[in-house]
Amino acid sequence: MFILQARNLKKHFGDKPVLEDLSFDLNKNDRIGLVGANGAGKTTLANLIYGDIEPEQGTINRNPQMRIGYLLQSVDYTVNDDKQLSAEFLERASELGLKKVHSWQEERFAHLSGGEKLKIALAQIWATNPDILILDEPTNHLDFQGVNWLINQLQEFNGTVILISHDRYFLDKTITKVFELDLGKLTIYNGNYSTYRTEKQNRYEDQLHQYDVQQKYKAHVEGQMTQLQQWAGKAHRTMRDQEGFKEYHGVKAKKIDKAIKSKMKRLNQELEKNKVEKPTEEKKVRFQFEASKKRGKRIIEAKNLTKKYASRTLFTNSQFYINHGERIGIIGPNGSGKTTLVNMILGDESITFGELSKSDTLKIAYLSQDVADMPLSQTALDALHLSEKEKLLQARTTLANMGMNADKLEQLIGTLSLGERTRIKLTNMLISDYDLLILDEPTNHLDLASREQLETTLSEFTSSLLIVSHDYYFINKLCDKLLVIEDNKIKRIEMNLEQYELKKKQQETPGKQQIEEELLLINTEISAVLGELSLLTPDSEKYKDLDTTFLSLTERKRDLMRQIESL
Incomplete structure (x- = not known):
């Protein structure tokens, strides 16, 4: 039984078509993943469903009493005092790890981290008991505890869920249907994200096979027509050259002409009726890193490393090291000090006690999770400081390979989407030579295809990687070692995330x-x-x-x- 029905939706922004003739039903308890490349119209469709904007054409039928909870992608939330005091809100906040939120003062709410803001917003939305939940990138700032909490809550939620997410692990665990937006069109797949990827590839290969069969048939018929045209030409020439056979060859030429027209008509009719378009191959994003091989084996080492603020200790007396060529993931709960540790390695944060030594000639590239720190009034070209012709060509080629038009370099950064700004930052790294890449939530604003291609490329990167990410699949595939922050300690773990979680589970579960x-x-x-x-x-x-x-x-x-x- 549907709770919302959309028919023939159409939406443009200026002259650009975003959504073209979309029709679908939302049923009670649907679990839908809304996927598509950056700029495909996912947020636009979510706003249409929510009622924030209206379609230019088409209709959306919804129950006026129906409640819709909508979590925006931005985490710039304010706290509603009434909801803050409600028992439902406090329960949800506690489940998300904000156990002392009831005792927070106003000053505490004014200095929330990105993850804390997101958890507050989720708790507020959940407390309204909505009939439809629309969550736009809900895992961007959640730690693994928060992601698993959200997965469990969505499984128990008695209503319809629409998820816009680039977190494949999260989608695999939560959805049973995929709405894919591509070039303004909507395609619906049954199953979770992994099932959708398999089915999409199968559909692509099937359509490509049908297209190839059609092209071969077309070539065969066109070959027959070419032969007939040659015979007709010969008949016409013979008719002119041999007066005695004029009538005979004239009739023969007319028959051939008629056969050619008939074959052409049948071919066009058949192609029109059963036309198979050549399928569009998913654009490949090619990242190009050049690894430096000039450094020594140990590039970073910490001894008795301690970081404290006035009334708070993040970690104390911690030892770890990073060797050249290692791929290490940094994990820990929100607020445990992951970004602080990164800033200490970069030299942007002071050390309270202990040592943090780095190779003297170590060259580090840092991709922060906050793409809002870019100069909004500058063009991307100015921000990248590209003056050499060769570097400019590399940047344009790299952006094109990532699915962005090269003219984006000429636009003001303030006019670019968050995903486009992330790609601009990545471009700066791709055209340079670094020994260590530090990536802080690198996949937050990348679409699914870009995430998968980035994984593939980074898996071939021969220098060192240090990654902070809540994307389970991303960090598990790339990092075979971990720096774990827990119980106010940083520990180096010689295994990947899946192995580490399994070991913890075994330790927690009696043998x-x-x-x-x-x-x-x-x-x-x-x-x-x-x-x-x-x-x-x-x-x-x-x-x-x-x-x-x-x-x-x-x-x-x-x-x-x-x-x-x-x-």
Whole structure:
């Protein structure tokens, strides 16, 4: 049963068509991932569904009593005092890790991190109990705890969910249908993100095969017509040269001309009726890094590293190192100090205590998560300081390979989207020579195709990578080592994220031997209790206490037996 029905939606911005003739239904409990390249119209469609903008053509039928919760991509949220005090809001905020939000003063709310702002906004939206949730890039500033919380909550949410996200892990865990926007058109796929990618590739290969078959058939018919045209020409020449056979060859030439026209008509009709367009191949984004091989093995080393603020300790007495060519992911909860550590490595943040040594000739490139720090009144060309003809050509080629027109270099940065600004920053790195790339949430504003291609290219990068990311697939694929910030310590872990989480889970979950040892102790206690009970009468007070203990021990025994069976 649909709760919203859209028919023949059309939307332009200026002369540019964004959405063309879109029709779809939203059903109760749909889990939809809205995907497409940057600028494909995802946010525009979300705003149409929400009711912030109206279509130029077409209709949207929705229940006027229906509540829609909409999380915008921006995290510049304000806190509503009424919702802040509600029990529902406090519960949601606590589940997101903001356990002391009820005691925060006004000053605390004025200095929220990006992740804290996002969690506050999510808690506010959830507290309204909406019928439809529209979440635009909800995982951009969430730590892994927050992402897993959101996945679990969406699975339990009794309503319709529309997700605009470039986080493939998050989409795989939450959606059952994909709405893909491409060149203003909407294509619907069933399944999660991985299923969609497989089905899209299958559809592309099938259409390409049909197109090739059609082209071969067309070439075959055109070859026949060419042969007929040659025969007709010969018949016309013979008719002119041989007067005695004029009538015969004239009839023959007319028959051939008629056959050519008939074949051409049938070919055009068939092509018009069953025309197969050549499928558009997904644009490949080619990143080009040139690795330096001039550095020594150990490029960064920390000893007893400590960072404190007036009343807060981020990490203390921490040791770690980074070798040349290693790919290391930095993970930890929001506010644990990941970005602070990056700034310390860059030299932009002071060290409270300890040492942080770097190779003297180490050349570092840093991509920050805040693309708003670019000079908005400058053109991209000016911001990149490109004056050499060769560098300018490289920049134009790189932008084109990333799906951006080269004329974007001439535009003011303030007119570019967040994704386009990220690509401008990446361009500056791609055309330079660095020993260490530090990427702070590099995929936040990249579309899905760009994320996957960036993974492929960085996997071939031979210098060092240091990555802060909440994109599970991205960091798990690229980083085979981790710097983990937890319990106010930075620890170097010699495994990837998936292996690390599995190990933690195993440590948190008792092993079979540990369970069997506890079961042995429980059996011993049960025997002792039964022995004492046999010496007492049921009406005594001690008998009642021991009977309660016996019931508790037997329940624990059954629980341990179930755990053993599940292993």
